[in-house]
Amino acid sequence: MTTWRVWVATGAVLLGACAAQGAEFASSQGFSLSYPDAWAALSKDQTSEVRKKVMSHFKQMREADLDQMAVAIREDNAGGFAASANVVVAQGRAPRLEKTEAELRQFIAEQYGKIGLAPYDIQVEKIKVGDMDAVSSHYSLKMPMVNEPIRQWQVTVPAKRRTYILTCTSLEADQAKYQPVFASLVSSFRVTPDPWWIDWLGSDIFRYAVIGGVVGGVVAWMKLRKRRAA
Numbered sequence: 001m002t003t004w005r006v007w008v009a010t011g012a013v014l015l016g017a018c019a020a021q022g023a024e025f026a027s028s029q030g031f032s033l034s035y036p037d038a039w040a041a042l043s044k045d046q047t048s049e050v051r052k053k054v055m056s057h058f059k060q061m062r063e064a065d066l067d068q069m070a071v072a073i074r075e076d077n078a079g080g081f082a083a084s085a086n087v088v089v090a091q092g093r094a095p096r097l098e099k100t101e102a103e104l105r106q107f108i109a110e111q112y113g114k115i116g117l118a119p120y121d122i123q124v125e126k127i128k129v130g131d132m133d134a135v136s137s138h139y140s141l142k143m144p145m146v147n148e149p150i151r152q153w154q155v156t157v158p159a160k161r162r163t164y165i166l167t168c169t170s171l172e173a174d175q176a177k178y179q180p181v182f183a184s185l186v187s188s189f190r191v192t193p194d195p196w197w198i199d200w201l202g203s204d205i206f207r208y209a210v211i212g213g214v215v216g217g218v219v220a221w222m223k224l225r226k227r228r229a230a
Contacts, residue, residue, distance in 0.1 A: 034188035169216035
């Protein structure tokens with residue numbers, strides 16, 4: 001089994017400034033996106049809280065794996081379960097575009113199954129994000145710490161040297177409410193060209209989707225402390 005490759009998210013250093021400015025996030029890992037003014041990027045303190053919660057509920061995930069998360073944002077003043085989104089960055093170009101929709105549904109079920117979750121109502125299609133080909137996956141999950149099922153929209157964008165996985169999360173019952181917000185997030189997502197000196201690295205891309213899904217559920221569920229400057 002291929003070892004999960006660790007990549008420290010350089011975008012994390014921007015979280016403090018991004019939380020104050022709102023609306024726009026640009027990462028040195030080669031992507032940018034826009035989000036609503038009523039949302040905010042998590043501070044370093046908050047991402048530490050998320051990491052601890054993920055590790056306490058999902059023993060199969062190593063703490064280092066969460067370093068793949070470049071940014072997480074959530075509805076800032078929501079009561080209870082807050083909608084959220086995150087971007088996980090993996091080195092290497094995912095072969096997802098060459099897979100059939102049936103194969104992709106099977107991969108999603110298998111990868112979540114390895115940490116004890118059973119996604120259902122899985123819908124997969126090929127889409128465009130900007131001028132790039134991407135894979136769009138919608139599915140529902142029942143996570144142990146959340147009373148109601150959650151619905152996630154995960155968009156995988158294979159670029160030249162990296163694969164970007166954007167995961168949007170809400171309660172299943174609220175998916176219609178948040179679909180316009182998530183559609184705006186996805187449509188704003190842009191990949192910037194890598195510097196010429198970036199080396200190509202291979203990795204087991206499919207597993208990184210699980211990181212984004214689990215983090216999305218935990219971020220949305222947690223009542224995080226008030227943001228502090230990083």
